[in-house]
Amino acid sequence: MLLCLTVSCFAFPALAANATLEKAIDGFVRPAYAAFHTVAAKETGDVQALCAKPSQEKLAAARKNFVALVSAWSRVEIVRFGPVTEENRLDRILFWPDRKSIGLKQVQAALADEDATAGNAAQLAGKSVAMQGLGALEFVLFGTGSETLGVPGDPYRCSYGLAIAQNLEDMAKAISDAWQMPDGIASTWANPGPDNPLYRNDDEALTELFDVFVHGLEMTRDVRLNGFLGNTPDDDKPKQAIFWRSGATVISLGKNLAGMKALFEASGLASLLPAESAWIAQSIDFEFNTSQTMIGHEPAPIADMLSSDNRGGLPALRLITSHLSELFGVNMAAALGLSAGFSSLDGD
Structure with missing residues (x-):
């Protein structure tokens, strides 16, 4: 699943990119x-x-x-x-x-x-x-x-x-x-401009941040979860799960989402939304918080989790990542004046 969220697909409005990116760097990265x-x-x-x-x-x-x-x-x-x-x-x-x-x-x-x-x-x-x-x-x-x-x-x-x-x-x-x-990637990312070798304007620099969420959610759901989680219990393949030997499969999935949550909060990206779109950030917070309450923090065999009544809550976690993908890739993109290209989010 690839969502076209590059500068060729849209242009960010003129926003305070520098402050947002510096907070992302110092507060999370x-x-x-x-x-x-x-x-x-x-x-x-x-x-x-x-x-x-x-x-x-x-x-x-x-x-x-x-x-x-x-x-x-x-x-x-x-x-x-x-x-x-x-x-x-x-x-x-x-x-x-x-x-x-x-x-x-x-x-x-x-x-x-x-x-x-x-x-x-x-x-x-x-x-x-x-x-x-x-x-x-x-x-x-x-x-x-x-x-x-x-x-x-x-x-x-x-x-x-x-x-x-x-x-x-x-x-x-x-x-x-x-x-x-001080003069490395952090400075390059936080200070876009015509002479910057990687980020010529605010749109390009903020797109890099936005893509962390879009592609991070796709990776967590499509590569990691769907790599072993079937549509039915009979379709599950626990030995195709990442870190199944150490019992750290769900811990890893949870930390992927926890990292996105922490970055979202640290960057203050929600502050760029217009007032009438504040519900988007509130919904994102709700979905991230829900995902964290579902995730185990101790190593556990993924096969045992999949054999439980609710399959370790993993089908619900997959649904949460789809909701988050829509919130970032559709709702937030629109609220910030973006126009997304093709997405296979439809039908997830």
Whole structure:
């Protein structure tokens, strides 16, 4: 599903873009990427401790912080432009969906062959994107054979996991540092103008912010939810869900929506609406708040959730994301004087 929300489809009215974008950057983007870096650094430390002295307690700690790392990433991954797109970082952090299990096969091959280059963070960074991100680390920590990490005797698996964790930490730091630079992407985005290499006017800069919500909702619903959630229980495919091994599927979905909610609030985008359209922001707040009350905050097997009476509330969550897509892509767009192009929202 693609909604045409680019400058070629509409023009934003002359609005106070600079203030809105600065609030988005300082109130959400910078702290969210910094938090991702902090949790990534902790995961490196936890895996390093596990490798140095394997135990069930240390394995449990590394697994617990992996879920925290998924949470931190899922909250900020909606910002899919800027430094995260450089050096192929977006796919290197999370290669998904892996429809043909290419990544899984590569990770399993590295473990079976004890590929020394995959156990070195610097060398791993140059290998397949599917071998060096959250999906690979999840399999190392939770996949078949992972129980050996809790006892001495499987140093390669742990060294590979440590290389992945270090690689994720390095990328998280690079992205966070780039957003903190006073003359970097933050300044470029918040100060559109004719000499700006990326954003020539307010319309283009605000479109980048608006697209975070439009495309973030599409990703959450169409790629993540619909990737495993069928129209009926018989159509569900729990092992096609993201992070199913670690039980972090619903946590990740919830953090995607929580990130959009936090960005919406931090940016003050609602303040750009005319008074007669204030109901749109109120409706958006209501839908975001409802989504958060439905989401579990502890890891749980997605298969168990789908087998419950209401399938973990996931069909309702899918409906909420469709409502939000309409509120952003249709109602808010119209209220701000936009004219959207083709959308397959109709019939969702």
